[in-house]
Amino acid sequence: IAKTIWACGSNNLAVDPLIRRLGDKEWRVVVNACQSLEKMKDLKSIFPLKELLKHDDSQIRIAALCALRAFKSKELKQFFIPLLNDPNPTVAKLTVEALSELEDKTLADNLRNHLNHPRPEVRYQIVKALGRLKCQTAVDSLIKLVETDQNNGVRAKAVLALAKIQDKKALNPVLELLSHEDRDLVIAAIKFFLAFEKSDIVNLEEKLKVIFLENPWIKSYFLRSFLENQSKLLESVLRAVSTQREIRRMETLKGGKPESGMSSEEALLLGEIITEKCGLRFSDKKVLEKQLSRDLQKFYVSSWMEYYHTLKYGQDSQSVLMSLYDTVTDPCTGFFSEPNQNKVLAETLIPELIQEFVKSGREQIRILSCGCSFGPETYSLAMLILEEIHSDKVKAQVTGVDISHICLNTAKRGIYKREMLRSVDQKYVDLYFEDDRGDLRIKDDVKNLTEFKYLNLSSTKEMEDLDSFDIIVCRNVFKVFSQRERERLAENIYNVLSPGGALLISSNESLYNVSKAFKLQTYEKVVVYRKA
Numbered sequence: 001i002a003k004t005i006w007a008c009g010s011n012n013l014a015v016d017p018l019i020r021r022l023g024d025k026e027w028r029v030v031v032n033a034c035q036s037l038e039k040m041k042d043l044k045s046i047f048p049l050k051e052l053l054k055h056d057d058s059q060i061r062i063a064a065l066c067a068l069r070a071f072k073s074k075e076l077k078q079f080f081i082p083l084l085n086d087p088n089p090t091v092a093k094l095t096v097e098a099l100s101e102l103e104d105k106t107l108a109d110n111l112r113n114h115l116n117h118p119r120p121e122v123r124y125q126i127v128k129a130l131g132r133l134k135c136q137t138a139v140d141s142l143i144k145l146v147e148t149d150q151n152n153g154v155r156a157k158a159v160l161a162l163a164k165i166q167d168k169k170a171l172n173p174v175l176e177l178l179s180h181e182d183r184d185l186v187i188a189a190i191k192f193f194l195a196f197e198k199s200d201i202v203n204l205e206e207k208l209k210v211i212f213l214e215n216p217w218i219k220s221y222f223l224r225s226f227l228e229n230q231s232k233l234l235e236s237v238l239r240a241v242s243t244q245r246e247i248r249r250m251e252t253l254k255g256g257k258p259e260s261g262m263s264s265e266e267a268l269l270l271g272e273i274i275t276e277k278c279g280l281r282f283s284d285k286k287v288l289e290k291q292l293s294r295d296l297q298k299f300y301v302s303s304w305m306e307y308y309h310t311l312k313y314g315q316d317s318q319s320v321l322m323s324l325y326d327t328v329t330d331p332c333t334g335f336f337s338e339p340n341q342n343k344v345l346a347e348t349l350i351p352e353l354i355q356e357f358v359k360s361g362r363e364q365i366r367i368l369s370c371g372c373s374f375g376p377e378t379y380s381l382a383m384l385i386l387e388e389i390h391s392d393k394v395k396a397q398v399t400g401v402d403i404s405h406i407c408l409n410t411a412k413r414g415i416y417k418r419e420m421l422r423s424v425d426q427k428y429v430d431l432y433f434e435d436d437r438g439d440l441r442i443k444d445d446v447k448n449l450t451e452f453k454y455l456n457l458s459s460t461k462e463m464e465d466l467d468s469f470d471i472i473v474c475r476n477v478f479k480v481f482s483q484r485e486r487e488r489l490a491e492n493i494y495n496v497l498s499p500g501g502a503l504l505i506s507s508n509e510s511l512y513n514v515s516k517a518f519k520l521q522t523y524e525k526v527v528v529y530r531k532a
Contacts, residue, residue, distance in 0.1 A: 015042045022048050027057050034063035038070045046071065050079050058088040062300070065091065069098040077102060081110055089119040090300055096122065097302055100129035108135040115141050120151035120315055124306065127154060131161025139167045146173050153313030156188040163195040171201060178207060183218060184312070186211065190222070194231045208237045225265035227253040262289040266304035273311050277321060281482045291327050298323060325403045325456075333373040335424050336380045338475060341504050344523045345381075345471070346388050349502050353470055357394045365389075365396040366467065368496070370457055370474035372400030375411030375450075376420070379442055381473065382449040383432050399469075401455035411452045414442035458485050463492035470498050475506040478514065490515035494531060503529040 014036070021033040034052070037045045045067070052064035065083065068076055076098075083095040092114075099107050111126050112135070127145065130138040142165075145158040159177065162170040170192070177189035190211070193204060201207075212219035222229060223238060223246055230253070239247055262270075267285030270292070274282055282288045292307070299320055301307045310320050336342055353365050365385075369378040378400030385396045402408055415436050421429055433440040456462050457477065472493055478486050493503060494517045503518065504526075505511070511518060511529060518529035 015040060015045060019045055019048050022052060027060055030057075030060050031063040034060070034067045038063075038067035041070055046076075050076075053079060053083060058086075058091055061086070061088070061091050062094060065094055065098060069094070069101070072101055074102050074104055077104065077107060081107075084110065084114050089122055092117065092119070092122045093125045094300055096125040096129055100125075100132055103133070105133050105135065108133055108137060111135075112138045112141055115145065120149075120154050120313065121310065123149070123151070123154045124157050124309065125302075127157045127161050128306075131157075131164040134165050136165060136167065139165060139169055143170050143173050146170070146177070151313050151315075152182050152185055153309035156184050157309070159185070159188040159192050163192040166195060168196075168200070175201060178211060183215065184309075186215070186218060187221065190218075191229060194229060194234050197232075205233065205237055208233075209241050212237060212241045221265075221268060223250055224268055225263070226250050227256050228263050228265045230254060262304050266308065269308045270304065270311075273308055274324070275482050275485070277311065277324070281480065292324070295320070295323050295327060322405055326406045333376050333476070335376040335421055336428070337377065338504075338507060340524065340526050341507070342380070342384060344526045344528070345504070346384050348523055349471060349528070350385065350388050354389060354394050363393065363395060365394060365471070366469045366498075367396065367398045368466070368469040368472045369398060369400040370472065370493070371477040372402045372407070372411060372452065373404075374407045375400060375414060375442075375452070376416070377473065377475065378411065378450055378452070379414065379432075379446055382446045383428055385449060386432070386445065396449060398450045400450060400452045401457070402452075403454070403456050405454065408452050408454060414447055415439050416442075457489055457492065460488065460492055463496055466496050468496055468498045468501075470501050472497055472501065472503045474503065476509070478505060478509050478511070483514075486514045490517070494518065497531040499531055501531045503531075505529070 018033045018036050018040075021029055024030050024033070030052070034049065037049065049064045049067050052060055053068075055061050055064070061083075065080070068079065080095050080098050083091055086092045086095065096111065096114075099111065108130060111129055111133075115123060115126055115138075117123050117126070123145070127142065130142065139162065142158045142162050146155055146162070149155050149158070155177075159170075159174055162174065174189050174192045177185045180186055180189075190208065193201065193208075212222070219238070219241060222234060223242065226234070226238070235250070235254070238250055242250070262285050264285065267282075267288055270288060271282045274288075289304075295301070296304075296307060299307075299310070301310060307320075311317055311324065314320060350365070357363070357365065367381055367385075369381060372378045378398050381398045382396075385398070389396055400408075400411060402411075416439060418438070418440055421433070421440060429440070432443050432446050434443055435441070455466075458481065474489075474493060478489065481489060490511055494515065497503060507526075510527075517531075519532055521528045521530055
């Protein structure tokens with residue numbers, strides 16, 4: 001009620017009851033009341049919200065700060081400034097953002113005095129605020145950050161802040177970054193010089209040409225983001241080092257206006273970091289923006305560039321990365337998909353393994369289900385095994401791996417809507433599922449054959465930590481990866497596949513032009529990739 005009452009249209013009547021709820025014993029009620037008061041912006045809520053800035057619970061302090069921030073009143077800065085020393089880095093970071101929005105240059109010294117904050121995300125916001133305020137007195141401090149800060153995200157942001165202030169004192173320190181190994185710092189340094197009409201740097205244009213020729217990705221970056229970075233200097237450099245086709249593309253962007261929302265520049269960087277971290281490809285910025293918008297709110301991130309820097313350089317980037325995995329992975333899967341493959345598994349591959357294992361004395365068949373999503377494929381394989389293996393001498397285990405913690409938690413529970421099993425043979429439903437308050441729960445006989453693990457398939461190190469497997473099922477995974485990641489994934493799978501082991505991929509996928517390591521076998525039009 002506290003969370004939604006602001007939308008009911010009776011705001012004036014709701015303010016007093018919501019203010020009373022600020023003293024509720026349940027912290028979630030207090031937070032939701034703050035969020036509703038944030039929407040209403042009623043002056044009588046300022047004092048009680050101010051009192052919550054001293055609350056022991058950081059979530060309540062954050063909610064109260066956000067509610068007060070909505071007023072955008074310079075009179076509130078006296079309440080915000082003490083929060084720069086808050087032990088919770090999110091509170092301190094949001095405080096910097098709130099002060100920055102006031103557009104009050106007298107706050108520059110307060111912000112500058114906290115540039116030594118131990119948390120990079122707080123320093124990042126302070127640097128951003130000083131650039132926004134064009135604080136001339138902060139130039140020396142910003143130059144020091146450019147030269148010495150341990151976090152390259154903060155260093156890059158300091159360079160861009162100096163570009164806004166446009167003090168030539170920073171020219172030489174930034175010039176040194178043009179040869180840095182971190183391309184984000186190189187890009188920031190180039191942007192710095194693009195901000196100056198006359199930088200007085202000898203042969204700057206020639207230096208930039210060399211950078212673009214030696215680093216095709218950086219050249220491509222500025223070609224694709226020319227709309228956001230257009231300048232006479234950049235145009236001259238790009239014309240000298242680009243093909244006619246690239247120049248024509250640049251011409252189409254020239255003079256245009258940046259779009260609202262995620263820019264082409266931000267989409268390019270985020271697409272790169274997602275490919276680097278997850279191996280997934282995203283070329284449509286609208287899809288990217290739609291899928292990731294929730295993470296901005298979840299982690300109190302104020303811009304797409306900050307989100308990118310958090311993923312790449314953040315001290316707590318792992319939690320943001322885990323959320324990213326859950327957001328961008330597609331949990332599309334079903335029970336007993338690829339029936340032709342399942343027939344080959346049940347009638348040929350598994351019986352062959354049983355016969356071989358009985359002779360050799362091996363006791364367990366190991367099957368890996370890659371990109372198992374929320375479990376249907378893994379459990380389907382386990383049910384096939386229960387149907388086909390009737391030997392006490394050979395056991396089996398199916399390991400489902402996925403990059404999404406949300407999917408893995410659902411898989412471990414093993415409870416599914418009845419609609420998901422409408423097309424499944426009724427004998428499997430009767431034998432291996434039981435009713436769970438209207439839903440269907442996987443029986444323990446099936447669960448006992450399975451295990452679920454977190455795994456990034458594009459990580460060679462994580463794959464190397466796995467044991468070997470006799471059969472690997474990897475459906476609808478290769479198609480979402482970039483070409484380079486497909487090749488790496490194929491190599492990783494080959495390395496964990498037992499000699500003579502079998503790999504099955506989706507019938508609409510192929511390893512053509514991906515890997516030549518596997519030997520192809522065909523069973524009734526089903527392609528199986530074998531390890532020699």
